[in-house]
Amino acid sequence: MTRRWNVSGLLLVGLLVLSLGLAACSDEDGDDSVAASDPTAAAPAPGTVFDPPREMGDFTLTAHTGEPLSLSDLQGQVVVLYFGYTYCPDVCPVSLALLNAAYNQLTPEVQEQVQVVFVSVDGTRDTPERLGMVIPAFNPDFLGVTGPEETVRGIGEPYGVAFYRRFPENASPENYLVFHTSQFFVLGQQGEWRAVYPDDVSAAYLAEQITAQVEARTST
């Protein structure tokens, strides 16, 4: 339902902007107050694209295969980072399902140039084996990486990622929740940070944005 609204809504906004543009262009006096005074025309697209992109440091964690994995190993690919944990009841499964849906909407050529990486903020419970059970179940092409929580804290910090444990009432102490930043970070071929998106964008929109980043780097 809302997906249709999104697409049609974009179309609507696009057409309104276009018609406002026509009105503004025909204004000989160069008085652009017509366009400028309509606040509804500027529905912002969700997320932020950085221009220029931001240089980020490399990091090394353990992949769900058991092998060490550095961000620099993925050079040449557009990387989509998501920070979460596999015991996450609601937020992460929804985000991973969204990433799966977005990934499945990419063309095979684009898919080859994209790597989705799930970074665990719960190294205590998220062993490589645990990640290996869960992450490929969302999508066999996705990578899960894990490591000591303090290491991951340092990796996430420059992206504005924060996380901390919470203990729900009546839950056993090992059954804690981890509250964490929930966003999609898109990195370019050199590991540079190119864009960030909220976790409630549509899969179609995210697929579009990822494709644009892949194409941007192909054309430069």
Add this chain to the structure above:
Amino acid sequence: MAENVGNTRKWLFIGIGVAVFLVVGIIAVGLVFSGDGDDDDDGDNGDNGDNNGAEEIVITEGELTVTGAWMRAVIVGDAPVTVPEDRELDADEAPGEGMSDMGMGGSNAAVYLVIANGTEADDSLVAASVSAEIATEAQLHDSVMVGDERQMQQQDAIPVPAGEVVELKERSLHVMLMNVQQDLNTDETITLTLTFESGTTLDIPVQVVPLGTEPTQ
């Protein structure tokens, strides 16, 4: 005079602009509504079928109904997860229990459903439960944004006013199964018991869908 002509032209152009604006606007609005209801079957991968079909929910007069209950698969795995006491808790990690070094690390899982209150009395969902083999507890939760973080907050009750439909859905209200004890695989069905303030108790089937099922927007 020349200025007048200029002004007239200016207003004419603006008029045309506004007319175009209205016409395209109307067409676009038409598209929005005509697009409704004809492409529900676009997801091949992880299609959750009618599980999120809140639009089809009908309120049955005189009845409190719960429909369309679903959840994503849960992978508990078979190996007990040992939780070592590997670090001191931060001050904000209240209430300060230490990490236990035994027992299962619990998998929690969210259940989504639609409650329609066709009765003439306001009601509230006050409790949920599943069999002990499935999970140790079921809680009522809401998921709210705090800055960039989504936080889950336990609810004492979820009000369902008379004549209204309340959706428990992703990134919003949900029933959370705490410490799930066994794998719940795609296409399985579990039974969830819901208790309402009015005393109504409903056993409802919850369909398990693939992990990768596309979220509803």
